[in-house]
Structures are given as structure tokens and as C-alpha cells.
Amino acid sequence: MIKLSYDQVLNYIEEQNEKILKIELNQLHHGDIVQIINNLPRDNQFRVFSLLNDSNASDVLPELYEEVREDVLEQIKQQRLVKLIDEMETDEATDILSELEDDVSRELLDQIETEDSRKIIELLKYDEESAGGLMQSEIIAVETSMKRDEIIEYIRQNYEEVENIHYAFVVDIENKLVGILELAKLLLAKHNRIASEMMDPDVISAPVNMDQEQVAHLFRKYDIFILPVIDEEASEDAYKMVGLESED
Secondary structure: OOOOOHHHHHHHHHOOHHHHHHHHHOOHHHHHHHHHHHHHEEEHHHHHOOOOOOHHHHHHHHOHHHHHHHHHHHOOOOOHHHHHHHOOOOHHHHHHHHOEEEEEEEHHHHHHOOHHHHHHHHHOOEEEEEEHHHHHHOOOEEOOOOOOHHHHHHHHHHHHHHHOEEEEEEHHHHEEEEEEEHHHHHHHOOOOHHHHHEEOOOOOEOOOOEEEEHHHHHHHHHOEEEEEEOOOOOOOOEEEEEEOOOOO
């Protein structure tokens, strides 16, 4: 695996050797890229960010320091930003769009795929410091009557839409969350078992309007890393919120 130090990046920039820098930069883990860009002199931050491929850039942009991200968003071309937003999970895309002027956000939403745009508009309704403002809408949700093999096939068909699938959320005919199904348990189950028989009905969840500090408390208290977010005023849709680090 390529190891690219901060000093090496500066040397490549000084030598105007951006071709090699681009190759080596895009082989790094996005967390390492974030650290490098955040620490670069301001004049070089966007220059280095622009060398990233769309996949890396979409991972890096949401994690940059706020002031660095603001500078990148001011300089990035709209056409490229549309591509990056299309690559992001809905929660990250929503965060980026909420930082832009309303007219710019609307222009971008008009250029994003209709289904993704609809999800993002829905998430933009919630306060950014609430559970609804933190959640993402890409989940695996299955009905209580679905059999083990049907669920596995459904996951195969939809796995590209959801990152880090560890659980499937089980809903009833009214789309109300009734349980959570661990994928390891699913794989070990017999072929004729249905979701309601395999799921854990004791689900820890949060309402969309719960403050982010209360949400963080639930993660710590129950030692969990995903949390369903319930919109009880709408259609009882279940959403997934993932990736809360200890500092978050």
C-alpha cells in the first residue's frame, strides 16, 4: 500500500509533478487524504483535492475541516459537485447541500437523479442537530413474512445502495419497524424461516426530532453502532444512522 507523507506531497507540488501525486494520492485511504489536505497550506488544499477521482473526492469532502470544505465548495465546478453528491450517502449529501446557498442547492438538486433528490429533500426538512438531520435513508428493510432465501436475494440486488450492511430492518405491512435482523443470524438460519422468526424484536430506536446529544448517549449506553430513526408523524418509516465515532 502506498504511503505518502505530508512532506512528499509538498515536494510534488513544488516540483509541479502532479501526475505522480495524483496516482499516489488516489491509492491512499480517504482518511489519510483528509488529514493531508486539512494540514496543507490553504493555497494548496483545493489544488490537491482537485486531483482526486470522484470516488475518493466524495468520501473526502464531507470529512474535511469546515473551513477547508467551504473553500473547496467555493472553487469546485457545479458539474463536478453534482457527480460527487451522486456518489455520497444521502446523509452526507444533505450535509453538503445544507452548507450552500438555497439557490445553488436547488440547481444541484435539479441535476441529481430524481430518487436521490427526493430523499435528500426529505432529509433537509430536519434540524441538522437532530436524529433526522444525521440519518441516512439507504437501508435494507424487509417484511415480516419474507423467507430467508428471499431476504438474501433482496440484499444481493440492493447491496450497492447501502454501505456496511450488518443488519436488515424488519417492518410490518404498515411499514412500521418491528424488529432488527442480524445478517450473521440470517446466513445461519434454515431456508424456510421467515423474518419475524429470526429478528430481534427489542429494537433501540430514536425519533427524528431527538437531539444529537441524546442520540450519542444512546450509542454509548447500549454500545451500538447503528440506530434506526423513526418518523412517527409520517408513515413510520425506518431509517439507518451509521458511523458515529467516539468524538462525534
